[in-house]
Amino acid sequence: MQEDFLHYLWKYKKFNTSKLQTVLGEAIQLLQVGKHNFNSGPDFFNAQLKIEDQLWAGNVEIHIKSSDWYVHHHEIDPAYDNVILHVVWEHDVDIFRKDNSAIPTLVLKDVVSKSALEGYYQLFYKAQKWINCESDFVSVDDFILQNWLERLFFERLERKSSQIETLLSASMNDWEAVLFKLLAKNFGLKVNGESFFSLANSINFGIIRKTQSKAQALEALFFGQSGLLETEIEDEYYKSLQQDYQFLKQKFNLSQTSVMPLQFFRLRPPNFPTIRLSQLAQVYAKNQNLFSKIIEAKTKQELYNLFSVSTSPYWETHYTFQKSSNSINKSTSNKFIDLLIINTIIPVKFSYSKILGQLNTETIIGLINEVAAESNSIIKKYNTLKPITSSALQTQGLLQLKNEYCDKKKCLQCAIGNTILNRF
Structure with missing residues (x-):
């Protein structure tokens, strides 16, 4: 079980929300799951929920086991003082804030959708594959795929832009x-x-x-x-x-x-x-x-x-x-x-326009779409799964997909992985 999967379950409410309760039997009414946080601090900001008749607004922290709270030393970190709910897969110990007040705990294992679990194990735990979604890749809607590749292309540009900014600083602009x-x-x-x-x-x-x-x-x-x-x-x-x-x-x-x-x-x-x-x-x-x-x-x-x-x-x-x-x-x-x-x-033009505050993504897209699709072993393999490349925009997106998502098993942060899991 990966903690990222629990984030996915919480974010998309892939569990029975009608009869939620804490480990102490208190009724939970989930109003807003909050905003997913990918940086340091609690996993979801500004969630809203009711526990019995009390309305709570604050942050949600998610772990595999309750005891991970102490493993990560959250009890001494003020960033976690505003956690209103601890969401776990298994409950093995009660959790307290710095002021010794108990933090309500929700166990997901008891309420998660069986189909969501089935999809998760199918995606992550089948026999060794080139990418996890190899058998499902062909069925992903073209619109979703092309939009994701465009986003990945710009994600790749952002990484290159960061490197260019470092060179620019060293070169006195x-x-x-x-x-x-x-x-x-x-x-x-x-x-x-x-x-x-x-x-x-x-x-x-x-x-x-x-x-x-x-x-x-x-x-x-x-x-x-x-x-x-x-x-x-x-x-x-x-x-x-x-x-x-x-x-x-x-x-x-x-x-x-x-x-x-x-x-x-x-x-x-x-x-x-x-x-x-x-x-x-x-x-x-x-x-x-x-x-x-x-x-x-x-x-x-x-x-x-x-x-x-x-x-x-x-x-x-x-x-x-x-x-x-x-x-x-x-x-x-x-x-x-x-x-x-x-x-x-293109990375230089992107970085320069971004620094000037004049970024026009349509101009960048127009230029990269004029450039022929690249050909290498990664691109060829994706195209055997589903023919999708018509220009360098798609091939750059696919390289970002393979290197930063597929190889790192970040399926739960990938639009393709989420699309496949949402079928279950």
């Missing part, structure tokens, strides 16, 4: 600097994301502003800080980058000590860090005031125009400095730019 760090991380993709992020953190954005008119200077800066210009290679472009980097390193007193090593192993050549760093350099060489342009952009196509770049000419015939290859134009693909839109651009 320089949005261009924060954008650079986030873009760098996403240009590194999963394998080199943290390495690219450490690279961006090692460069004061003022240096980017002073060098971005010259793409080669930016490449020299990025390659040098990443440790890719440390050896001696007989290559004219390599030697030119070395010279440029030594000048920049001395001029701006650059340090590489905090930059994580880059990885090439098991990467497809188009995703080699050399290629992605060159593309990142080209983005900044092409776009002065990139942050302002992103904020002003309203459509996916406008963002494609900003981020559609090729590498410098050298990388058209190279993937590494040591070996040449057939000439190929190595441009950022629309699929790659979609990842930037999902993971960097």
